Amino acid sequence: MCYESDYGKTDSYRIEKRYIHKNGSMVWADLSVTGIRDKDNNIVKLIGAGFDITERKHAETRLRQSEENLKEAQHIGNVGHWEYDPICSKLFWSDQMFRIYGLSPDSFTPTYDSVVALFHPDDRRWWKMRSANRLWTKQNSR
CATH class of the missing domain: 2.10.70 (Complement Module; domain 1)
Known part of the structure; x- marks a missing residue:
C-alpha cells in the first residue's frame, strides 16, 4: 500500500x-x-x-485439490494420519485422527505423552520401548 x-x-x-x-x-x-x-x-x-506466476498458481490449485481429496478419502475410509518431528517434539494430527479418537482440536493437543495415554494400558509399555528402540537405532546409524 x-x-x-x-x-x-x-x-x-x-x-x-x-x-x-x-x-x-x-x-x-x-x-x-x-x-x-x-x-x-x-x-x-x-x-x-x-x-x-501462472505455473505457481496452477501448482497451488493442484495442491489444494490434492489436500481436499486426501481429507475426503480419509473421511470415507475412516483413516487418519499423523506426523511427528522428534527434533522439535511436534506432533500433527489430521482432522480424521481427531474424529477417530472422538477428540476436538480445540480441547486436545496431540503430544507424544498425550497420545500414548490414549493407548490401551497393555500397549503403552510396548509402544514406549519400540519408540525408544527406533530412536536409539536411528541415532547410532549416523
Whole structure:
C-alpha cells in the first residue's frame, strides 16, 4: 500500500492479478510498482515489474485439490494420519485422527505423552520401548 514518506524513500504496491492472454488463456502475474519521491515528497519516478506466476498458481490449485481429496478419502475410509518431528517434539494430527479418537482440536493437543495415554494400558509399555528402540537405532546409524 502507498504511504507518505521522506525524501528518497519509496512507496510500494504489490498485487497478484489474473489477465486474459491474447490466445484466450488465463495468465497470473505478480505485479509490483515502486514510487520514488523527490525532496518535496512528490513521486517523480515509478518502477514496475511483472512476473508470470501462472505455473505457481496452477501448482497451488493442484495442491489444494490434492489436500481436499486426501481429507475426503480419509473421511470415507475412516483413516487418519499423523506426523511427528522428534527434533522439535511436534506432533500433527489430521482432522480424521481427531474424529477417530472422538477428540476436538480445540480441547486436545496431540503430544507424544498425550497420545500414548490414549493407548490401551497393555500397549503403552510396548509402544514406549519400540519408540525408544527406533530412536536409539536411528541415532547410532549416523
